[in-house]
Amino acid sequence: MSGTAMKVLQLFIALSLLIVLHEFGHFFFARLFKTRVEKFYLFFDFLFPFSGLLNFSLFKKTKGDTEYGIGWFPLGGYVKIAGMVDESMDKDQMALPPQPWEYRSKKAYQRLFIMLGGIIVNVLVAILIYMAVFSIYGEEYLPVANARYGVMVDSTAKSMGLHNGDKIISVDGKPVQRFERIVSSLILDEGKSIQVERDGQRIDLPVKEGIVHSIITGPKGTFITPRMPVVVDEVVKGNTADAMGMKAGDSIIAINGMPAGFIDQYDSVVKALAGQPITISLIREGKLTQINGTLPETSKLGFMRNVDPSRYFSFEMIKYSPAQAIGKGFTYTFEKFGDYMQNFKLLFTSKEIKVNESMGGIISFGKIFPAEFDMQKFLMLTAFVSIILAFMNLLPIPGLDGGYVIFLLWEMITGRQVSEKVMERATSIGLVLLLSLMVYANGLDIFRLFRH
Numbered sequence: 001m002s003g004t005a006m007k008v009l010q011l012f013i014a015l016s017l018l019i020v021l022h023e024f025g026h027f028f029f030a031r032l033f034k035t036r037v038e039k040f041y042l043f044f045d046f047l048f049p050f051s052g053l054l055n056f057s058l059f060k061k062t063k064g065d066t067e068y069g070i071g072w073f074p075l076g077g078y079v080k081i082a083g084m085v086d087e088s089m090d091k092d093q094m095a096l097p098p099q100p101w102e103y104r105s106k107k108a109y110q111r112l113f114i115m116l117g118g119i120i121v122n123v124l125v126a127i128l129i130y131m132a133v134f135s136i137y138g139e140e141y142l143p144v145a146n147a148r149y150g151v152m153v154d155s156t157a158k159s160m161g162l163h164n165g166d167k168i169i170s171v172d173g174k175p176v177q178r179f180e181r182i183v184s185s186l187i188l189d190e191g192k193s194i195q196v197e198r199d200g201q202r203i204d205l206p207v208k209e210g211i212v213h214s215i216i217t218g219p220k221g222t223f224i225t226p227r228m229p230v231v232v233d234e235v236v237k238g239n240t241a242d243a244m245g246m247k248a249g250d251s252i253i254a255i256n257g258m259p260a261g262f263i264d265q266y267d268s269v270v271k272a273l274a275g276q277p278i279t280i281s282l283i284r285e286g287k288l289t290q291i292n293g294t295l296p297e298t299s300k301l302g303f304m305r306n307v308d309p310s311r312y313f314s315f316e317m318i319k320y321s322p323a324q325a326i327g328k329g330f331t332y333t334f335e336k337f338g339d340y341m342q343n344f345k346l347l348f349t350s351k352e353i354k355v356n357e358s359m360g361g362i363i364s365f366g367k368i369f370p371a372e373f374d375m376q377k378f379l380m381l382t383a384f385v386s387i388i389l390a391f392m393n394l395l396p397i398p399g400l401d402g403g404y405v406i407f408l409l410w411e412m413i414t415g416r417q418v419s420e421k422v423m424e425r426a427t428s429i430g431l432v433l434l435l436s437l438m439v440y441a442n443g444l445d446i447f448r449l450f451r452h
Helices: 003-032 091-095 108-137 155-159 181-187 211-217 240-244 263-272 322-349 362-367 375-394 401-414 420-451
Strands: 037-044 057-063 066-071 073-081 139-141 151-153 167-171 193-198 201-206 224-226 232-235 251-255 277-284 287-294 303-305 316-318
Touching (some): 003 362, 108 401, 151 263
Parallel strands (some): 037 066
Antiparallel strands (some): 057 066, 167 193
């Protein structure tokens, strides 16, 4: 299976599972308060948001009062709750007198729980997945202090004054314990400066205007990475490296007397020496050795580098007991929820983050999954997508759960129920808005594909 197909499959499984569980949350609370649920669908059995167009299902089965099915329009899903203004826009039902089993006949707090049910379940799913992951796999991370060779930087990092080999000390004077949190501290916490150690000196580097924008729009994961030495993992037979006598395990330290012990140094040196005779100094089985040859014009010697970080750095591994994993599941979920909320807020408040560059649709979602299946990564990403679904559904937009919640809170505070006509109009506007956002976000994805 190709890498793209694997990404698509993982996305489909994760979203389908989370959509079903989200709708089950509404279903559960509706049944708890003896409210009839007429439909429970994965995907839509109509052309969303036009409930009267192209009405058909790929599969359906009626059990009790509920029709369970899979729709043909593969975005989202829904439960049709009797006596409620929703995606189905069933005005005929709403024109009849309220019945005791209908949503509109229930108390305000019961309707509030029914509307929040999907969000509650999405948050609980994230918590449970994180609990399981931390209990089974533990938590591994690279402490900043253990990146002993410092960092390797890209052009954006260089433009703000960072050098290859700098050792990160803190962001805005606050120590960062985990290496992967350095960049998120700059973006989410809107860091203004980075403190580094260079040649034994502490240097304060301001985060210039435009840096965060360049990090977000540039190649992912290249701003700073742990600096790694050049160690031969495999020599390709018949290539220059093989002819020179290079062997797996060799550690390169210099080429023609120029330092080439780290990946950034090596890449720079071989680019400058393309087509020239070279002498490579390397460490083999603890001894200094030299090998000679001519570097091809392509600057490629024909060996694979060992880029496994665990070979060079001491990672911190935290093991959790089942009881500890429960606590970690809760705290990690709300930490990620807070991060996503801050990320969303920055779309509208930050000069560095542009909506048209940061927003994406289904293709962007798919890209977050790895090209090769890894159960731990799949579970962690599924939990994170569950958090995203919870947050997005909480937005106060009519047609989303959050829109209904706003109307219900108004009713609970004022004692006055919003009229069904107002609900219908607001829901219609909200659904059109949601469709517009979907078209815009997915259009951005398509534009980026053609642009690249």
